[in-house]
Amino acid sequence: MVTITFTNSKSGKEEIFEPINPQNVRLYVCGPTVYDRAHLGNARPVVVFDILYRLLQHVFGKQNVSYARNITDIDDKIIERAGIENVAIDVLTRTTHRWFRDDMAELGVDYRDDPRFFEPRATEYIDEMLRMITGLIAQGHAYEAERHVLFSVESYSDYGCFSGRSVEDMIAGSRVEVAPYKKNPMDFVLWKPSADDQPGWESPWGFGRPGWHIECSAMSHALLGESFDIHGGGADLKFPHHENEIAQSKCFSPNSDFARYWLHNEMLQVDGKKMAKSVGNFFTVRDLLDQSIPGEVIRFVLMSTHYRKPMDWTQKKIRDARTILRKWHDMTMDVSAGTPPHAIVEALASDLNTAAALAELHRLASEGDVQGLKSGADFLGLLQSGSDGWLNADPENVDSRLVEKVEYWINRRAAARADKNYSRADEIRANLASIGIMITDSPNGTTWEQDLEHEHLGNWEMLE
Ligand code: AMP
Ligand code: ZN
Numbered sequence: 001m002v003t004i005t006f007t008n009s010k011s012g013k014e015e016i017f018e019p020i021n022p023q024n025v026r027l028y029v030c031g032p033t034v035y036d037r038a039h040l041g042n043a044r045p046v047v048v049f050d051i052l053y054r055l056l057q058h059v060f061g062k063q064n065v066s067y068a069r070n071i072t073d074i075d076d077k078i079i080e081r082a083g084i085e086n087v088a089i090d091v092l093t094r095t096t097h098r099w100f101r102d103d104m105a106e107l108g109v110d111y112r113d114d115p116r117f118f119e120p121r122a123t124e125y126i127d128e129m130l131r132m133i134t135g136l137i138a139q140g141h142a143y144e145a146e147r148h149v150l151f152s153v154e155s156y157s158d159y160g161c162f163s164g165r166s167v168e169d170m171i172a173g174s175r176v177e178v179a180p181y182k183k184n185p186m187d188f189v190l191w192k193p194s195a196d197d198q199p200g201w202e203s204p205w206g207f208g209r210p211g212w213h214i215e216c217s218a219m220s221h222a223l224l225g226e227s228f229d230i231h232g233g234g235a236d237l238k239f240p241h242h243e244n245e246i247a248q249s250k251c252f253s254p255n256s257d258f259a260r261y262w263l264h265n266e267m268l269q270v271d272g273k274k275m276a277k278s279v280g281n282f283f284t285v286r287d288l289l290d291q292s293i294p295g296e297v298i299r300f301v302l303m304s305t306h307y308r309k310p311m312d313w314t315q316k317k318i319r320d321a322r323t324i325l326r327k328w329h330d331m332t333m334d335v336s337a338g339t340p341p342h343a344i345v346e347a348l349a350s351d352l353n354t355a356a357a358l359a360e361l362h363r364l365a366s367e368g369d370v371q372g373l374k375s376g377a378d379f380l381g382l383l384q385s386g387s388d389g390w391l392n393a394d395p396e397n398v399d400s401r402l403v404e405k406v407e408y409w410i411n412r413r414a415a416a417r418a419d420k421n422y423s424r425a426d427e428i429r430a431n432l433a434s435i436g437i438m439i440t441d442s443p444n445g446t447t448w449e450q451d452l453e454h455e456h457l458g459n460w461e462m463l464e
Helices: 040-060 076-085 089-106 122-138 167-173 212-224 235-252 285-290 295-303 315-331 342-349 354-366 370-379 400-418 422-434
Strands: 005-008 013-016 025-029 065-069 142-145 148-151 188-193 208-210 227-234 258-265 268-270 437-442 445-450
Touching: 005 258, 025 040, 025 212, 040 065, 040 089, 040 227, 040 258, 040 268, 040 285, 040 295, 040 342, 065 212, 076 089, 089 285, 089 295, 122 142, 122 148, 122 188, 122 208, 122 212, 122 235, 148 235, 188 212, 188 235, 208 212, 212 227, 212 235, 227 235, 235 258, 285 295, 295 315, 295 354, 315 354, 315 370, 342 354, 342 370, 354 370, 400 422, 400 437, 400 445, 422 437
Parallel strands: 025 065, 025 227, 227 258
Antiparallel strands: 005 013, 142 148, 148 188, 188 208, 437 445
16 A cells, blocks of 8 residues: 655644545545636646545545535625626626636546536535534524624634634734624624625525635535545635634534645746736636647646645746657657556655656656556646647647747848848837747747747737
C-alpha cells in the first residue's frame, strides 16, 4: 500500500493520510460561484484536486472514493450580474455552469460519466441549510435579528483557531460589515432577507436566502456526512469561508470531526499579484483556448508548480509546455497506456508533488522509456488519446485568422520600408507592439510572437 502524506492546513504539518473508512474515502472542494467564465486562477484548484482525486482512486480503488465539488448558484454577485445583463438568474447560472463544465473538460477534468462525483447546486440544498440553521439557533450558536440569522462567534471558543487569528485581530484587521443588529462585529450571516424581486425561500425568519458559508456546510453534510476525510479549496478561502464552515459544522454536530485534512492551493498570479476578477488582471480559460492554446498545455503549466506555492503565469511556460508535449506526443504515438510507474504515484503521494511527477516524466522520456512515459502521463491526465488534435494545427498553433491579420500588417510594413517610408514602418511595428504582437527582423525574414499577458491583446480596432 502506498503511504500518502499531505500538509494539513489544520496543523500546518505534513501528516500521513489515514481515511476514516478506506472503502469510503470522501473529498469536498469549494466550487465556483457561477456568474461569469472561469479564469485561470479558478482552474488551478480544479486541476490540483483532480490530481488528488486520481491519486485517491488509484490507491483506494475507484469505487471507494467520492468527490463533491459544489456550484454556488445563489449569491449577491449573481443577483447583481443578472440585473446588469437583464437575464433570469436561473439562465445565468445554468449557462455559466455549462461553460465551466466545458472549459474544465478541455483541461482534462471531465466527470460526466463518473457516478462517484457530485456537483451539488446550493439552491437544491436549501432544506438542509434551514435544518442546520434551526439546529444552530436551538443550540445557542445563532440568533435571529431583524430578519437575519447570525452565527455567534463568541459561542464557539475555537473560532479563529483554524486560520490562526483571535477575534480581536479579526475585528482590527478586516473590513467587517458593521450592522447594528450584530452582537459581535465578527458574527456572520447564515440567513438574510430577500426583497420581493430577489430570489428567496420561505423560512421561519421570513422570505430570504442563505449566506455563502452555510451552503458548503450543508452540502458536504448531506453528501459526505458529518465527518469526512479531505476538504480542499484555494488558500484565499481559509478565512473567513473555511473558518466559518468549521464553526457552523462543528457546532451543529459537536461530536464530529467535520473535515479531518484540509488542503489549500496557493494563488495563481500575474506579475506577483493574485489573479482575480476584482483586480481585473485575469484571463479566462476560454480566452486561452480561443487563442489556440491547447487545454493540455494549460494543464501541464498548472501542474508544473507545487500546489502550495504561488505561481506566476507566463508566456514562456506556455511555450515550453507546448514544446515538451509535442515531443512526448510524437514519442508515444503508437503506445497505449498501462499501469502508472511507481515513481509517479510516489511523487503524488508525497504531498501531491506534481512538479516531481513531471520531472519523472522527463526522466522517462530521456531514457526512451516510452511505455513508462505514456502510462505516467495518462495517469496525470496528459497525452490522452484523441487529445493531440492541436499538433496538426499550423506550425505556430495560432488561429489562422490571427496569422492572416498579422501577416497583413507585416506585409504593409515591408511595403513601407521598400518605399523608404521608415517612419510608417516603425509606426506599424509600434502599433503591433501596442496590442501585444512583437515582431523581429532577421536575415531570414520577419517573425512574430504574441505576448499573451498583454492588456490590449486582440484589440485590432486600435490599429487603423
Ligand atoms: P470563486 O468563484 O471566486 O469563489 O473561486 C472559485 C475557486 O477558485 C476557489 O477555490 C478559489 O480559492 C479559487 N481561486 C480564485 N482565484 C484564484 C487564483 N488566483 N489562484 C488560485 N485559485 C484561485
Ligand atoms: Zn466552501
